[in-house]
Amino acid sequence: MQGYIIHTQKVKDEDMIVYLLTSNSLIKCYRFYGARHPSIMQGYKIDFELVESANFLPHLRSVLHLGFSWLILRERLIIWQQFMRLFYAHLKDVENIDEIYFQEIEICAQRLLKQNPKRLIIEAYVRILEHEGRLHDEPTCFVCDEKIEGFISLTRGFLPSHPNCFGNLNLNFEKIQHLFKKKSTILLDDREVNELYSIVLQGF
Ligand SMILES: [Zn+2]
Known part of the structure; x- marks a missing residue:
């Protein structure tokens, strides 16, 4: 095995x-x-x-x-271990585990040497949320229930809100829509990737 x-x-x-x-x-x-x-x-x-x-x-x-x-590259290994911690927290009490978690880990492990690890993990996180039916790709604010335009904040599980309603991020709405729909961080700059990664670290 x-x-x-x-x-x-x-x-x-x-x-x-x-x-x-x-x-x-x-x-x-x-x-x-x-x-x-x-x-x-x-x-x-x-x-x-x-x-x-x-x-x-x-x-x-x-x-x-x-x-x-890449296991010898300390910085990558640390990020990788953070990623593993997320899965343990998320799956430790689950009886039947869906294949997607292992598959997503495999995808990331194979690409980790050449690609930015935080971007890979954010993209995997979005795919997993979608698979679990938790991805809000037509976002309304979870606080006030109104449509979101212009700027968006995200919290754990990438739950969307207006920046004024909740959270402390102020991200470009179009870029986040692109991430959610295409599962790609390509439009995001490194500062935005770091901000999203800090949300990912809070768990699934
Ligand atoms: Zn709101």
């Missing part, structure tokens, strides 16, 4: 509880420490086996690290 390590939790000694996102599930498993075992780190993609245990978590075995060349 293959999956992404989206969360780890140290337990006694050097053992770990590991949360792996595969294409259709979030697996919580137990990793016994071994000095010669490959390292387990949030964000890594691994090939693995599970050994079922009658009255305990399944054991994580035969781990093979499927590396990406």
Whole structure:
């Protein structure tokens, strides 16, 4: 099986509880420490086996690290780990996991070396919101229920409002419409990308 390590939790000694996102599930498993075992780190993609245990978590075995060349680029890795944290928070209590989360992670992982990681993640976030039926691509303000024109503010889940009604962003409405419809950040400058990325970090 293959999956992404989206969360780890140290337990006694050097053992770990590991949360792996595969294409259709979030697996919580137990990793016994071994000095010669490959390292387990949030964000890594691994090939693995599970050994079922009658009255305990399944054991994580035969781990093979499927590396990406950007993993050595510290700045990218940090952004990547922030992205993983979002998925853990969003999916940790969900029983049946839709394929889209794994697919979006795959898309981002494959493009991360060459593309701007924050832009990639914002675009993935928009696609996931749309898939979940939560993307407001004909935006009305969630506070006053009136149409939005000119400028828009967004909050967690890219919930739209008038800048005067809620939030502290003042983004160009046309550019945000383009992002929501085309799933592309191409019209946004770096300042706008940073502002949107800070919303993304609040979670799905
Ligand atoms: Zn309003």
